Amino acid sequence: MSKQSITVRSLIEMKSAGEKISVLTSYDASFTRLIEAAGIEVILVGDSLGMVIQGQESTLPVTLDEMIYHTRNVARARQSVLLIADMPFMSYRTPGLAMESAGRLMKEGGAHMVKLEGGANQLEAIRQISSQGIPVCGHLGLLPQSVHKLGGYRVQGREQQDASQIREDARLLQEAGVDLLVLECVPDSLAAQISSDLTIPVIGIGAGVQCDGQVLVLYDMLGMNPHPPRFVKDFLQSGRTIQEALQAYADAVKEGSFPAKEHSFK
Ligand code: KIV
Numbered sequence: 137m138s139k140q141s142i143t144v145r146s147l148i149e150m151k152s153a154g155e156k157i158s159v160l161t162s163y164d165a166s167f168t169r170l171i172e173a174a175g176i177e178v179i180l181v182g183d184s185l186g187m188v189i190q191g192q193e194s195t196l197p198v199t200l201d202e203m204i205y206h207t208r209n210v211a212r213a214r215q216s217v218l219l220i221a222d223m224p225f226m227s228y229r230t231p232g233l234a235m236e237s238a239g240r241l242m243k244e245g246g247a248h249m250v251k252l253e254g255g256a257n258q259l260e261a262i263r264q265i266s267s268q269g270i271p272v273c274g275h276l277g278l279l280p281q282s283v284h285k286l287g288g289y290r291v292q293g294r295e296q297q298d299a300s301q302i303r304e305d306a307r308l309l310q311e312a313g314v315d316l317l318v319l320e321c322v323p324d325s326l327a328a329q330i331s332s333d334l335t336i337p338v339i340g341i342g343a344g345v346q347c348d349g350q351v352l353v354l355y356d357m358l359g360m361n362p363h364p365p366r367f368v369k370d371f372l373q374s375g376r377t378i379q380e381a382l383q384a385y386a387d388a389v390k391e392g393s394f395p396a397k398e399h400s401f402k
Contacts, residue, residue: 140216141216141218142177142178142216142217142218143218143248144218144249144271144315144316146177146218147177147178147218147315147316147337147349148335148336148337150177150337150348150349151335151336151337151348155390156348156349156350156389156390156392157177157178157337157339157348157349157350157389158175158176158177158178158349158350158385158386158389158390159176159177159178159179159180159339159349159350159351160176160178160179160180160351160352160354160357160382160385161179161180161181161182161184161185161351161352161353161354162179162180162181162210162354163181163182163185163188163189163206163209163210163354164206164209164210164213165209165210165212165213166213167354168209168210168213168214168217169213170378170379170382171217171354171382172213172214172215172216172217173379173382174379174382174383174385174386175383175386176217176382176385176386177217177218177349178217178218178219178220178339178349178351179210179214179217179218179219179220180220180221180222180251180351181203181206181207181210181219181220181221181222181245181247182195182222182353183195183198183203183222183224183225183280183281184222184280184353185198185202185203185206186198188353188354188355188356188360188361189206190202194280194283195222195224195225195280195281196225196281196283197225198222198224198225199224200223200224200227200237200240200241202224203221203222203223203224203227203241203245204221204240204241204244204245205245207219207221207241207245207246207247208244208245208246210246211245211246211247212246218248218249219246219247219248219249220247220248220249220250220251220273220316221241221245221247221249221250221251222250222251222252223237223238223241223250223251223252224281225281228252228258228261230261231260231261231263231264232264234252234261234264234265235261235264235265235268237250238250238265238268238270238272239268239270242270248271249270249271249272249273249315249316250265250270250271250272250273251272251273251274251275251318252272252273252274252275253275253276253279253280253281253282254274254275254276254279254282255274255276255301255302255304255305255306255308255309256304256305256308258274258309259308259309259312262274262309262312262313262314263312263313266312266313266314267313271315271316272313272314272315272316273314273315273316273317273318274306274309274314274316274317274318275317275318275320276302276305276306276309276317276318276319276320276322277292277293277302277319277320277321277322277342277343278290278291278292278320278321278322278342279320280320289321289365290321291321291322291323291342291401292320292321292322293322293323293326294323294401299322299323299326302319302322302326302330303326303329303330303333306319306330306333306334306338307333307334310334310335310336314336315336316336316337316339317330317334317336317337317338317339318338318339318340318341318351319338319339319340319341319343319347320340320341320342320343321341321342321343321365321367321401322342322343322401323344323401323402324343324344324345324346324400324401324402325344325402326343327340327343327344327346327347328344328346328347331346331347331348337349339351340395341367342365342366342367342395342399342400342401343367343400343401344395344400344401345392345394345395345396345400349389350389350394350395352368352369352385353368356368357369357370357371357372357381357385358370358371358372358378358381359371359372359373366398366399366401367395367399367400367401368399369388369394369395369396369399371384371385371388
């Protein structure tokens, strides 16, 4: 591990110091080098690759072998970023399987942390993975792997009861050993509350500016999504190179100018 490597501990220190954490998805070596050069701290090999790389309608068809392949490509190019790999749909349906899948993402893919979606229903899987010394990132709010159950990609936690459930799930995840939490598409006030409840860093996507950090899908912030969700900003504006766009994103997250009100939900 090089001296400047970002670790779970560095992220907690950044939260304590009030320094925002910038995160982007990446799926290959070339973009990983550019993301590193922009000073972004964390790369997520998201199962969003099913949609942006493979052209699938959802993340559900993505396999563990595909996640390992893309994680390995990113791992070869990364120098100091912390590398998180998504656990794909059905790869953690039992605690034992979760441990196996997480182990493969770390051993074969070179991930430093694994991410899985869900709250109280995933506590045993999280405990098992964590007991093997594998850092875990939780994911609450809009859960893309549950899109069919949720009835679409909708903002979560607008009703009081749902908001209380997400807040309680966040607390339970932290207690079970989660090291980082992604909160997707929730009202900014709920995300602010959860970020202040927890000692672990909270990374928002469509969750307002008061989270401890932000994540976007790389191809979305490069303006490549023909139907971008409201929380996306195109940083590749006319005249900017890809490297400049990545730097503009990193700077905007650091100074708290992204997300603005128009990228957030009430
Ligand atoms: O798969 C992914 O890219 C993600 C982010 C949207 C958080 O989970």
